[in-house]
Amino acid sequence: MSTNALPPLTLLELADTGLPGIESYSPFCLKAHRALKYAGLPYARGCADNPASHRAHNPTGQVPVLLVGKEAVPDSTAILARIQQLAPGRIDASPEALLWEELADTSLNGFLVAARWADDRNWPRTRAAFFHFMPAPVRAVVPTLIRRKQVERLVGRDVWRAGAEACWRRFGALLDQLDARAPEQGFWLSGALSVADLALFAQLQSLRTPLTPWQGAEVERRGRLSAWLGRVDAATRTASVPLRAAS
Known part of the structure; x- marks a missing residue:
């Protein structure tokens, strides 16, 4: 079309x-x-x-x-x-690509949510970025209530059930596994860019922001994984046709 x-x-x-x-x-x-x-x-x-x-x-x-x-x-x-x-x-939306998408959208996303909402080191930055538009009296109460609910969900997802140390140990192990699997050239699966690249990239790139500096540094120090992220970023950052202005 x-x-x-x-x-x-x-x-x-x-x-x-x-x-x-x-x-x-x-x-x-x-x-x-x-x-x-x-x-x-x-x-x-x-x-x-x-x-x-x-x-x-x-x-x-x-x-x-x-x-x-x-x-x-x-x-x-x-x-x-x-x-x-x-x-x-x-x-590419092959069955294997869709399996990687599921891992990204569930397992990796759990660590991203934990990094922003449960990690005390990052919470002040998350609060400032996500709730800056609220009036000050509301901002003094509502973000803390939402954070409490998010942490409860993370416990229910078994991401934060054993606490911070266990969570970030599992996070590091997952990054090590992804780094060992990351291709030295090209995209995640053989051939064209796939749903796997887009889904994994979105979660990992979202960790590489000022909101979660420790987790972003952990991603960066996995050389093969970081190099693959750079290739996906370069391939998808710029539209091949002009974007329409929003009305």
């Missing part, structure tokens, strides 16, 4: 971070951004500080949501599948 025949595309998401190479603090929005760019699909952005602002298009109040004309496609996995339909063959 040529870009001239495409319905208008709008990615509903969180506010832009203002950081080069990090279009969104949401790794799932970041995944959708890089997939759209790599597929060469022009799109507009619909940003909001609160994901619940997009509830009209997704009853769960979660982002991202891709509007394909008037059709709302929520969830980053479903969005990548829709991108496959709009740009067939551009991104």
Whole structure:
């Protein structure tokens, strides 16, 4: 399908971070951004500080949501599948790639959430970045309540159940495994860039921000993994066609 025949595309998401190479603090929005760019699909952005602002298009109040004309496609996995339909063959979505996506979206994401919400070293930066738009009296109370709920969920996911030391020990072991598996050249699976690259990249790149400096440094010191991240970043950072300005 040529870009001239495409319905208008709008990615509903969180506010832009203002950081080069990090279009969104949401790794799932970041995944959708890089997939759209790599597929060469022009799109507009619909940003909001609160994901619940997009509830009209997704009853769960979660982002991202891709509007394909008037059709709302929520969830980053479903969005990548829709991108496959709009740009067939551009991104590998083999069963193996989808397995890696599942690992990224569950296991790796758990450590990202823990780094931002449970790690006392990072919480002040997370609070400032995520809640700056709130009035001061609300900001003094609400972020702490939300943090408490996030940590409870992390315990339920068995990410934080044994505490910080065990969590970051497991995180390091997972990074070591990924570093040993990372390709010395090219992308994660043989051949073209795949869903595996996009999903793993989105979670790991989201750790390499000022919000989580210790975890980002742990990623950086795995040489093969860091080099692969650089290749995916270079391949997906710039759209192959101009993006439409958001209305």
